[in-house]
Amino acid sequence: MKGRRFTTLMVSAVPAFLLSACGSSDPALDQTGARPDLPEQRQTLLPPMKIATPAGWDGEAPRAPAGFTVTAMATGLKVPRQMLVLPNGDILVAEGMGGAEAPTLRPKDVIAGYIKSMGKTSVKGGNRLTLLRDTNGDGRADLRTVFAEGLNAPYGLAYVDGNIYVANQDAVVSFAYRDGMTRAEGPARELVKLPSRINHHWTKAMAASADGSKLYVGIGSNSNVGERGLDVEEDRAVIWEIDRQTGAHRRFATGVRNPTALAINPANAQLWTVANERDELGPQLVPDYLTSVRDGGFYGWPYSYWGAKVDPRVHPQQPDMVRKALRPDYALGSHVAALGLSFVTGGGIGGYGEGAFVGLHGSWNRQDLSGYKVVWVPFAQGRPSGKPQDFLTGFLKDGHARGRPVGVAFDPVRRAVLVADDLSNTVWRVAPTRRAE
Numbered sequence: 001m002k003g004r005r006f007t008t009l010m011v012s013a014v015p016a017f018l019l020s021a022c023g024s025s026d027p028a029l030d031q032t033g034a035r036p037d038l039p040e041q042r043q044t045l046l047p048p049m050k051i052a053t054p055a056g057w058d059g060e061a062p063r064a065p066a067g068f069t070v071t072a073m074a075t076g077l078k079v080p081r082q083m084l085v086l087p088n089g090d091i092l093v094a095e096g097m098g099g100a101e102a103p104t105l106r107p108k109d110v111i112a113g114y115i116k117s118m119g120k121t122s123v124k125g126g127n128r129l130t131l132l133r134d135t136n137g138d139g140r141a142d143l144r145t146v147f148a149e150g151l152n153a154p155y156g157l158a159y160v161d162g163n164i165y166v167a168n169q170d171a172v173v174s175f176a177y178r179d180g181m182t183r184a185e186g187p188a189r190e191l192v193k194l195p196s197r198i199n200h201h202w203t204k205a206m207a208a209s210a211d212g213s214k215l216y217v218g219i220g221s222n223s224n225v226g227e228r229g230l231d232v233e234e235d236r237a238v239i240w241e242i243d244r245q246t247g248a249h250r251r252f253a254t255g256v257r258n259p260t261a262l263a264i265n266p267a268n269a270q271l272w273t274v275a276n277e278r279d280e281l282g283p284q285l286v287p288d289y290l291t292s293v294r295d296g297g298f299y300g301w302p303y304s305y306w307g308a309k310v311d312p313r314v315h316p317q318q319p320d321m322v323r324k325a326l327r328p329d330y331a332l333g334s335h336v337a338a339l340g341l342s343f344v345t346g347g348g349i350g351g352y353g354e355g356a357f358v359g360l361h362g363s364w365n366r367q368d369l370s371g372y373k374v375v376w377v378p379f380a381q382g383r384p385s386g387k388p389q390d391f392l393t394g395f396l397k398d399g400h401a402r403g404r405p406v407g408v409a410f411d412p413v414r415r416a417v418l419v420a421d422d423l424s425n426t427v428w429r430v431a432p433t434r435r436a437e
Contacts, residue, residue, distance in 0.1 A: 025283045025368050032287075032388050036331035038306060042282030043313075046108050051119035051364040052372065054423055055400035062403065062419075063394040064430045067350055070392070071139035073418065073429040078126030080420040080427055081203070082261070082340070082407035084157035084164070088179040089413035091132040091141075093420065093427060097125030098153025098169040098202035105227055116364050119401060121423050127151045129166065131182055132427065137414065139429045148175060148184040156206025156262070158215060160244060167204035167217055170196035172242065191215075192247035195235045198222045201276075203339075207262035208244070210269035215242040216252060216293075218259030218273060225278045226302040226314050237301045239273065239293055255299040255325065261341035261407065265292075267354060267382040274338035274358060275328070277305060283366035288338045289328035290358060290377060290384070300325035330384045336371035337361035340408035340420070343379075349415050350432045355379040357391060357417055359405035372396045374405050374419055392419055392430060403428075 029037040061070045077095055084092040104110050128149040132141035148166075156167030164175045166188070173188035194204055194217065201220025208215055221237040222228055239259055241252035258276040265272055271293040277286035278301070286305045298321065300307065302314045307327035310317070332338050340359025344352060355378040360371035374392035378385050395403045403421035410417055416431035 025366060029284055031284060031333045032331050034330055034384065036287050036306070038287075038309065039282065039284050041285060041312070043280065046111065047280045047365045048283050048367050049112060049115045049365055050367050050369065051115055052362060052369055052396055052399060052401035053118050054121070055397065055402050057402045057424055060394070060402070062392045062428055064392055065350075067433055068430050069139070069433045071429045071431070073134065073139060073427045074130075074132050074141045074144060075424075075426050077130060077425040077427065078123055078128070079121060079422050080130075080406065080425060081155050081422060082157055082205075083409040083418050083420055083427065084159060085409055085411045085413065085418075086159060086164075086177070086179075089134075089411070091409075091411070091418060091427070092147060092157060092164065093130045093132065094154040094157055094166065095126035095128050095130060096151065096153040096155070098155070099199050112365070119362070119364060119404070119423070121425060123425055125153065127153065129154060129157075129184075133182075134414070139416070139431060143182070145182040147182065148188065151188070153202060155203045156217060158206050158208040160208045160212040165191070165206065165208070165215060165244075167194070167206040169199060169202045169204055170194055172204075172206070172215065172217060172247075191244075192242055192249055195219055198228070198232055200228075201236075201258045203258075203260055205260055205262045205273070207264055207271065209271075210264050213244055215244055216240065216262050216271055217242060218256070218262055220258035220260070220276075221301060224280060225311055230302075233302075239271075252295055253293045253297045253299065255301045255321075256293075257301040260339045261359075262293075263341045263343055263356070265343050265356075265379070265382055266345050267379065270382065272341065272343075272356070274332070274341045275299070276337055277334075278302070278311065279335070279365050281311070283368070284334045287331035287334045288336050289332055290330040290338070290341070290356070291328035294326065297326050298324050299328065306331075330377065332358065332360065332375070332388065333370055335363040335366050337363060338371075339406045340374070342408045342410045342417075344410045345412050349410070349417065352376055352391075353378075357408045357410065358388070359408045359419060361404050361406060362395070362401065369396060369399075372401060372404060374408055374417075391417070392428070395421075
């Protein structure tokens with residue numbers, strides 16, 4: 001309590017003009033798509049900080065396009081993050097809040113931590129998997145059980161050949177599964193430990209390869225841009241490829257600051273990720289992105305961004321690394337905090353064919369709020385083919401957040417899109433509106 005009081009006093013002592021310093025954005029800049037506008041770097045004493053503080057839904061729901069109905073499939077969860085649609089149509093929800101209390105290096109870290117905390121739920125993370133079943137097709141879970149508990153900040157989920165894999169913040173574990181099970185039988189089996197020292201970015205995203213032989217796990221950096229020293233970044237800002245049978249692993253891709261969701265594109269079996277880029281270079285740097293992941297690819301962090309754009313804060317500079325840095329495929333906007341990614345299958349849903357849904361959790365370090373919605377990115381022949389389109393909105397109202405999207409999951413069984421909301425602790429279901437018979 002004493003530490004919290006100190007933080008509050010410290011933040012209240014900071015003039016408002018410093019918190020909003022250089023926070024204005026240029027609305028003429030287009031920061032989405034393959035060629036985003038990238039303005040000049042704007043380093044300040046304090047980055048601009050503003051977060052949408054919580055407000056309830058008051059009986060309302062997010063807004064979807066015409067022809068869709070939004071239903072609260074489950075409420076009262078304990079910080080829902082990512083979801084998994086099981087073969088029989090049941091839904092698993094990973095609930096938890098991770099991260100360690102990393103030592104603060106600068107006064108701005110204390111202030112930023114306090115600002116971000118103002119936009120979070122007061123509910124304690126469940127450290128569990130909850131199973132949801134809709135038996136009558138009305139979009140609401142009429143069966144709800146705790147499938148597994150006692151986990152360590154579970155996040156990424158995958159299913160392969162009768163096994164459910166869970167990426168805790170410190171290890172990948174698994175549970176045997178049969179269709180219809182409502183609770184795991186026996187304790188989790190550990191497949192491989194994951195880097196968890198400091199755990200500045202604790203979320204461990206996961207996806208299984210198209211043939212099921214490999215698991216891919218995203219491991220975020222231990223800092224914004226290497227300010228803790230690069231020794232604590234060993235096996236951080238990487239995507240691991242893990243042999244599902246043995247747990248043997250290798251670095252599949254590097255230089256991805258925080259790969260927060262992974263998915264396989266069904267059009268060509270290629271791995272894709274959404275990633276959260278670096279902060280404190282201005283309200284419109286650097287765009288978070290969606291990209292295919294090349295085996296052996298280096299994506300710039302910490303030395304550069306968007307290919308060869310050098311970050312001057314990193315020492316020593318590494319020109320050779322900058323020259324090999326890959327440009328991401330598709331920008332989503334600066335500081336939108338993309339946390340969810342799901343491709344559609346089987347012809348899509350309600351006019352949304354080939355492409356991906358992306359959950360944007362929302363910004364904290366720019367004055368004009370960005371994100372706080374779910375967007376659709378159209379694809380053609382396995383590649384992004386147009387601008388992002390709003391799909392689920394209404395999370396912001398009068399400057400307050402009624403919810404914040406995290407994971408998204410396309411349900412091929414019931415033809416719906418599921419969205420985990422970790423602020424109102426809800427799983428939303430979006431499906432084509434039923435016509436009266």
